[in-house]
Each structure stands twice: as C-alpha cells, then as structure tokens.
Amino acid sequence: MTDDPPNPALLPAGLSDVLPPEAEREAMLVEVLAETFARHGYERVKPPLLEFEDSLLAGSGAAVAEQTFRLMDPVSHRMMGLRADTTPQVARIAATRLARVPRPLRLSYAGQVLRVQGTQLAPARQLPQAGVELIGPESAEADAEVAAVAAEALAAVGIVDASLDITLPRLAPALLDEAGVQGEARRKLARALDRKDAAAVAEHAARAGGAALLLPALLAAAGPADAALAVLQVEALPPAARAIADHAAAVVAAIRARAPALRITLDPLEFRGLQYHTGVAFTIFGAGRTGELARGGRYLSGEEPATGMTLYPDAVLRAVPAAAPRMRVFLPQGADAGQATALRARGLATVAQLAASDTAQSLRCTHVMDSTGAPRPVEE
Template identity: 55%
Template sequence: MNDNDHRGLLPAGLGDLLPPDAAREARAIDVAIERFAAFGYERVKPPLVEFEESLLGGPGAALAPQTFRLMDPVSQRMMGVRPDMTVQVARIAVTRLKHEPRPLRLSYGGNVIRVRGGALKPERQFAQVGTELIGVDSAEADAEAVLLAVDALRAVGVAALTVDLNLPTLVAAVGAGLKLPAETLRRLRRALDRKDEGDVAKALAGNTKAADLFVGLQRAAGPAEAGIARLLALKLPAAAAAEAARLAEVVKLVRAADEDLPVTLDPVEYRGLEYQTGVSFSVFALTGRQELARGGRYSAGYPEDGVSEPATGFTLYMDAVLAASQAAPVRPRLFMPSGTPWREAGPWQAKGYAVVRGVAPCADPRAEARRMQCGHALVDGEAVPL
C-alpha cells in the first residue's frame, strides 16, 4: 500500500461505479426514459438539494429521518439532500407546472442519498428512474403505472417479472369502519406485519368478528385472481369495500393488457408504503428476491397547505435492475496507433468498434493494444484480432 491508498476508502453504503458498470447503468437509464417518452412522459430534472420545508412537506415527511440536512450559507435556511425524487417531481407539478393540463405525465432519473441503508439494501446512494401520473384518480391510471414499470424493465433486459399488488390503506379503512381504538390498530398492524393469525386474534382481544375479518384479509394474499375473489367475499366496511373494488378493477385491467404477467396480491402489506393512499405495487424478477420497482397512489403536493392532487407513479431501483438483467455485449475495442488520421476512426466506429487512439509512438501496435485492453489493433488498415 502507498500513502494514498486510504483515499480510496468511502463511507459505508457509498461506492464508486466503475467500468463497465457505470456505462451499463447510463444505457439502462436512457432505455427506460425512452420507454417513458414513448408513452407521453416528459422528463424533468429537479435539483440535488432544496429547502427543507418543500423537500419534507406532504409525502416527503415520511422520509424525514432518511434525509441529510445542511445549512445554506447564502440564504441561512436549512436544506435537505434528496432521499427520493418522487416528492420533488410532485413539487414541480403543483408549483411550476400547476397550469399545465391534467393528467400530467412526468419522468425523471438521478441519484438519491439516504442517512441509512437497510438490511436487504445497505446502499445509501443509488439511482432512481421513474414516472409520475398526476391529476387523475382512476383505476386506468393505476394500471398504467404498473404496466409501464413492467414495460421499462423488460426493455432494460429483465424479461421474467412478477408484480405484487398492495392496498396499504385497507387495514386503516377496516379499522375505522369497525371503530377500533388507535392502540388496538397499532398492535394489529404489528401482528399483520408478522403474518401471524394467532397474534391477530390476540391484538383484537377477543373481538372474534373483527379477528375473522382481518384473518380473511391475510388469507387473500396470493395469486391475484384468487385473492380478489376472497377479498370481495368479505363483509368489509363501505370505505374498505370501495378500495377492494378499485383493486379488483386494476387487476382486471392489468390482466387484459398482459394475460401472462404473474400478479400476486397482499392487501395488508404496509411496510415501506407509508405515504401511499391507494393501490400500490412492487415488481420483482422471477429469479431473485430483490425489489426492482415500487410505486402506487399518493397525494402529490402539500396537503397540509391545502395544495395536493391525486397521483400515481413508480420508481425503478437501478442497482437491483442491473443485477437482475443480462449485460449487453461489450463493444469491441480497436487500438489505432499514434499518427493515424482522426477521420479514420469514424468508419470503424460505424462498424461498432470503440476506437482507442494511441497518443504516443509505440514500436509494437499489437503489444500496445493488449496493454490498453483492446481486442483488435489497426495494422495496415485492417482490424487484426489479438
């Protein structure tokens, strides 16, 4: 080790993205953004840092514990480094683009950073790419978000996918309809998170009718069509029944668009979906357990100020996406010796080569090509394989 080796050390959860992975991520982001554009989504670019009250207002409040804060030396106001781009796009929609016709379709791509990583996702900085559909509250919009996420992931190179649909507000709606106390609902939520039917009964302290209903909600988890049938058969309070009917309509629309897409249902899942207000979803690769995308319905803007719009959207987690996708073929590298006219690079690049130009004379072009990790060397006007 030399005296500078320690400068390569980075904080936990942060890392350099090196060749060829950095280029691969950039290409994947471009492919996803292009798929969004093909469906009418226009790209926006919010700043990396903004004032705390706008970044952490509305749905952003759920991410306050994950936000790095700093003082702006110019305005002397507190700022936050974005932990998520959804809330920034929502801010743009209800401020800068508030007069644009609805529904408003926006896309984005960039890096976010969080205070802590998780057990399954220790990275604290990662790329997010996604869309927001703002200003409409309909099952068709919910289904569009699901189908567009699947379309983009397939375009990037993850062919075998499964979608898990959720209703994170359903438990609260049922609890409100049954007039359950807040403490009971809190204990119930913990029991449902553990998927333990016995704990559900204990949390409801002998309320057999309510326990049977929540156990029924748990048992609706599984393949979507069977789960919807079980869900609609339950005697839910009116508001909860409306949510279940909306979910059933989304399943029907997704199935009509893609009859072979595996779709599952977990109507009591809540963790990680705290600011969602309706139908939500996660997308996984069939061959892995890592979440590739997450999205769903939320209130865009600042409900605390009376400024909000219905919205739905999703985020692709590019580190997970790249881990689940097939790497594209590497572009062959052609070494072009020093002194070769610049114009000669173009025809070889048109044939698919990355041209690596020599910038100093060399005695053996083949040896120099190997040293520069090229698979070919330009010798007497020909690309000679090494």
C-alpha cells in the first residue's frame, strides 16, 4: 500500500506498525507455522501477555529479566511483567495446570513479546514468536523432533534452503572444569572462544594444559556437521565432554533420519545467546543475509527436561518471497450479490462501491466484476 514515510516522533523506538500487505502475510504465515506444529501433535496454549514477575522471571525467564517491562498490578498490588519470552510461561503451564498430563507433553504457542530495549542489530522491541516445547524426554530423539518440526514449518511457508546450526554450550565449560581452569584464566579463555580468536585460544589453552589442550582443535572443527562430529569422535574427550559429544552425534543422526535434505552445521564451542541451555542449542538461518529465523535447544522446564524451538515470524516474513497479492475486484453499486459471494468464496476480495465517486482506481482494485460475475482486469 502506498504510504507516507513514518514520522520518527510518532512511535517509540523499536515499536512499529505493520501495514498492508505485510500484516496479513505475517498473520497467515504464523498460522501455517502453527498448523505444522499441530500436525505433529503440539497443542496450542495462549498464556496472557502480563503476569506476576515471580513466575515470569523464574527458570529460563531469568535470562530476560533485564529486558522485561514491569508494571504494578492495581488489583493485587504485586509487580507484573510484560512477557519478553514465552517459554517460561509454557513451563509454568506445564508445571501447574498440565502437571498431571502424561509426558512427553507437546505444547505450542504463537504471540507477541515485548522488550525494554532493542539492540543495534535487533532494534525491535515488540517481536512475534511462534514455537514448540517438548517437555519430559531427555533423548536425542526429542531434540531432533523439535529441530525437524521447526525446519518443516519453515519449509511449509516456502523456506526450503534453511540451515540448522547446532552448538554445544556445555562442552567448553566441561573441558575447562576438567582442566581445572578457573578465575581470570577461565574468563580470558571464554573471551577468546567468544571472539573465535584461534591464536589467543591456543595461547591460553597451552597455559591451562590438560583437557583445555583440546580447545584449538574443537574451535577449528566448526563447520558441516559430519566433519565436526568426526573431530569430536577422534579426540580423547574426558567423560563429561564425551557424553555431550555423543548426544550431539545422536541428535544429528536423528535429524538426518527425519529431514535428510536439511543442511546441518556444528560449532562445538560456540555458546551464543540465552544462557539457560542444558544440552544442544539450535539456530536456524535462512539462505543469504536473512539472519536467524529460529532458535532453540534443551533446557529445564521447571524441574523437567525439555527441548524446544522458537521461530521469529518477522524474520521469516523477510525471508519468504512475496506472494501474489489478493485480487481486488471492484463491485459496482447494484451488482449481483450472489455473483459477488461466489468471487469471495474463491478467496478474492470484492470491494464495494459505496458512492458514485468510488472508482476501481480509487479503491485500488485490480479487477472489476462484470455483468456475468467474472473479474475483468482494470484497463490501465
């Protein structure tokens, strides 16, 4: 729709209007994602946008505490938060209302989250989220299911060239624990790993010795999953790290069984993002520069093992090719109502002429309904 440029004084930074046709496209896309989740047995829940901060910021919610808007509830005089993430709410529902439903429990959600401040890379302070949570099982099969379902949902909206990046956020800490690296030395190594500074990692690892000596090879192993897994396989990992690596190999194998065509990369030492993951962590990227389309991984839902994926419909919308717009058919005053109903039943929009001054052009119609009820293209 032709629109005037936004006035920056009009809306708070990071909050924006989604206009036609994007708003409809985003909503339809969210429902396709949700339908994919439902067809894999994930049942939808809708927690409120506001709830008491103690439950909102419990568990994995602690990771977004600083990003959560807080409000006083005038009814209870307790503090409430506007959700900055949906997963803690799903965990609350699973642990309370759905405590007696047998596990595995498959839940899904779709809605908005709000954040106190945007970042330079991600300025938006209101974000749509749509996701799945699989609560109960600890198996690699469960991790694989949520990753594969997320990839299938993206494929259902037209993103077929996504790639899944797996990270093992507990692997580097396991090696540093084993090597007894603490304090300043650990901070320096963590910073070097975070910057992927191979020279610095090598230097600090040599100084730390022991299991830390494995770090340079594992840092270099990041890339296509099979090659990275091969490196993890041959290295002499201590038991805690070996368990993490074996789980990763099982997850990759189980995803391959479900989604043979999905491109999978593995970055063993990366620990980007939210700090609450207790096992594998996932990021799905679109092709090119579309950025992150989804994130997820293994976490604790209350006291239960859980794994899940959150898709970002705003990013997905940017990555999906624009669909053909809905055909807009001008309906002259006095046009046959039955014929117009038939056009709408085909999914077309009929736009009624309310006054003689309304024209196909002024109503931005692409077609006009003729006397036979057929849509005839507007002549240029």
